[in-house]
Amino acid sequence: MLAAEPKSCGISVRHGKASCGAHGGQGDLPPAIWDKVKTHPCYSVEAHHHYARMHVAVAPACNMQCNYCNRKYDCANESRPGVTSEKLTPEQAAKKVLAVASRIPQMTVLGIAGPGDPLANPDKTFRTFELVAKAAPDIKLCLSTNGLALPDHVDAIARLNIEHVTITINMLDPEIGAQIYPWIFYNHKRYSGVEAAKILTSRQLSGLEMLSARGILCKVNSVMIPGINERHLVEVNKAVKSRGAFLHNIMPLIAAPEHGTMFGLKGRRVPRTSELKALQDACEGEMNMMRHCRQCRADAVGLLGEDRSAEFTKEKIVTMTVNYDSEARKANQAGIEAERRARIMPRQEDVGEHAGGTSDIKVLIAVATKGAGLVNEHFGHAKEFQVYEVSQSGAKFVDHRRVGHYCQGGHGAPDDLAAIIRSINDCHAVFVARIGGRPRGELHKAGIEPVDQYAHEFIETSAIAWFSSYLKKVKSGEIQHVDRGDGAIRQDPMMSVA
Amino acid sequence: MAYKIVASQCTACGACEFECPNGAVNLKRDVYVIDPKTCTECEGHFGTPQCAAVCPVPNTCVPA
Ligand code: SF4
Ligand code: SF4
Ligand code: SF4
Numbered sequence: 292m293l294a295a296e297p298k299s300c301g302i303s304v305r306h307g308k309a310s311c312g313a314h315g316g317q318g319d320l321p322p323a324i325w326d327k328v329k330t331h332p333c334y335s336v337e338a339h340h341h342y343a344r345m346h347v348a349v350a351p352a353c354n355m356q357c358n359y360c361n362r363k364y365d366c367a368n369e370s371r372p373g374v375t376s377e378k379l380t381p382e383q384a385a386k387k388v389l390a391v392a393s394r395i396p397q398m399t400v401l402g403i404a405g406p407g408d409p410l411a412n413p414d415k416t417f418r419t420f421e422l423v424a425k426a427a428p429d430i431k432l433c434l435s436t437n438g439l440a441l442p443d444h445v446d447a448i449a450r451l452n453i454e455h456v457t458i459t460i461n462m463l464d465p466e467i468g469a470q471i472y473p474w475i476f477y478n479h480k481r482y483s484g485v486e487a488a489k490i491l492t493s494r495q496l497s498g499l500e501m502l503s504a505r506g507i508l509c510k511v512n513s514v515m516i517p518g519i520n521e522r523h524l525v526e527v528n529k530a531v532k533s534r535g536a537f538l539h540n541i542m543p544l545i546a547a548p549e550h551g552t553m554f555g556l557k558g559r560r561v562p563r564t565s566e567l568k569a570l571q572d573a574c575e576g577e578m579n580m581m582r583h584c585r586q587c588r589a590d591a592v593g594l595l596g597e598d599r600s601a602e603f604t605k606e607k608i609v610t611m612t613v614n615y616d617s618e619a620r621k622a623n624q625a626g627i628e629a630e631r632r633a634r635i636m637p638r639q640e641d642v643g644e645h646a647g648g649t650s651d652i653k654v655l656i657a658v659a660t661k662g663a664g665l666v667n668e669h670f671g672h673a674k675e676f677q678v679y680e681v682s683q684s685g686a687k688f689v690d691h692r693r694v695g696h697y698c699q700g701g702h703g704a705p706d707d708l709a710a711i712i713r714s715i716n717d718c719h720a721v722f723v724a725r726i727g728g729r730p731r732g733e734l735h736k737a738g739i740e741p742v743d744q745y746a747h748e749f750i751e752t753s754a755i756a757w758f759s760s761y762l763k764k765v766k767s768g769e770i771q772h773v774d775r776g777d778g779a780i781r782q783d784p785m786m787s788v789a
Numbered sequence: 790m791a792y793k794i795v796a797s798q799c800t801a802c803g804a805c806e807f808e809c810p811n812g813a814v815n816l817k818r819d820v821y822v823i824d825p826k827t828c829t830e831c832e833g834h835f836g837t838p839q840c841a842a843v844c845p846v847p848n849t850c851v852p853a
Contacts, residue, residue, distance in 0.1 A: 353805035356845055407802055479835045481842045
């Protein structure tokens with residue numbers, strides 16, 4: 292059983308465990324599991340720098356109501372509320388997958404996540420998977436569900452060779468559940484309140500156990516809702532771990548009044564970055580935590596953090612010719628694997644050596660990157676910053692912050708710059724490939740050091756090198772170490788950026 | 790004896806189509822409609838009309 296595995300490094304690039312990440316992230320994962328996650332951007336934080344995923348929106352119906360969801364838009368379990376995906380038939384979806392696969396060879400994973408619940412639309416969901424499995428057997432299939440209908444479909448999931456399932460579990464305590472779910476539709480009846488929550492929990496947990504027993508990798512998503520379930524999620528974490536979940540992904544509630552969700556309208560507070568990180572850290576002793584989920588929309592296409600769905604709209608797919616060349620895809624992916632092997636990770640010794648003496652200082656560094664684990668993006672072009680925590684025990688990916696484009700044809704709008712600075716306000720430095728004069732000045736003013744000396748170098752080694760010199764300066768008294776404030780989680784929907 | 794869908798409120802999610810025991814709900818030119826001749830208000834199948842029970846929008850599947 293997966294639960295018996297030691298906490299391994301499929302997800303955290305941590306250097307306490309020397310081999311993790313260093314050899315492409317396998318760490319101490321058993322080969323059979325590594326094989327399943329090594330090219331999956333959501334299951335391996337290391338893979339997410341290299342491989343892309345896509346979602347197809349074939350599942351509009353749902354079997355329950357969540358207070359963070361507005362039915363006009365996509366399911367907020369994974370997607371951000373406020374954006375609607377283009378709904379497709381299974382046939383259109385399959386053609387789209389082939390079109391994307393032949394144009395983006397590093398796309399290795401197809402997920403069905405909505406816009407409603409895939410298992411409330413079992414015919415459309417499984418038909419899509421069947422079509423894709425036939426035409427493009429090398430693509431991994433995955434599915435995200437609220438879990439209510441899951442036990443009924445475990446056999447179909449196993450039969451179709453769906454390797455990864457995500458279940459959104461926000462509570463075990465029915466009193467808490469009653470504050471999150473107004474009703475569920477189960478066994479031809481509508482249930483509400485505590486009764487609904489009890490049914491949901493038992494369905495979710497038995498679904499999870501059934502999948503684990505069949506060796507299907509399960510990720511559990513939880514939405515952190517301040518004032519409702521934030522403390523309780525530690526218990527959820529223990530419960531799902533003991534039932535074989537491979538990965539736990541705690542995501543921040545996204546709720547603005549304009550999304551029209553119950554939580555948005557009632558003005559429920561969203562988590563601060565420090566609260567989210569503290570909760571993820573508290574759960575990490577227990578199991579692998581996913582911190583790189585981008586809460587993608589139900590029709591997202593591309594690397595995590597990018598969305599190329601606008602290149603593949605329904606209209607455009609109809610006219611595209613699809614030439615699925617599995618050999619070309621293999622060759623491309625072999626190239627990526629070579630790139631991954633070449634990626635150099637700092638060794639534990641380097642950290643101590645550079646720093647001289649021990650220190651318990653920890654800092655966050657924001658990194659502008661286009662992928663491949665390199666500092667390779669211009670500050671003004673970054674659509675997101677990846678956040679690394681650096682201390683003497685190493686450099687670790689802990690978060691990402693989505694930002695608006697600052698640079699629009701050379702002259703950025705001043706407001707955007709302020710918003711970007713707010714979103715990385717908890718960081719001591721920002722690593723970029725290049726940066727203009729004005730943002731450089733504003734960052735200095737805000738107390739964040741813009742660093743371009745590591746352009747096109749590996750993120751972790753650069754972070755360690757910078758941190759060592761930072762520590763030296765602190766020790767010599769040249770600078771004083773001060774704690775930073777909180778970052779801001781962006782609330783507006785991710786727009787496609789093609 | 791039949792139900793109908795209030796078209797102005799329907800989000801076209803299709804949940805009711807899937808649940809109807811009589812296949813009375815159909816998509817007609819991008820809107821869902823209930824065929825009054827086929828709809829039995831679920832009598833003999835279920836205690837409550839399934840379309841109304843599953844529909845996420847209040848007061849959208851209602852007696853005609
Ligand atoms: S929503 Fe999260 S789990 Fe799903 S593809 Fe995006 S990053 Fe992966
Ligand atoms: S009331 Fe029952 S039979 Fe009539 S449309 Fe609704 S689900 Fe179908
Ligand atoms: S369940 Fe309600 S919203 Fe969905 S299609 Fe039927 S009537 Fe429309």
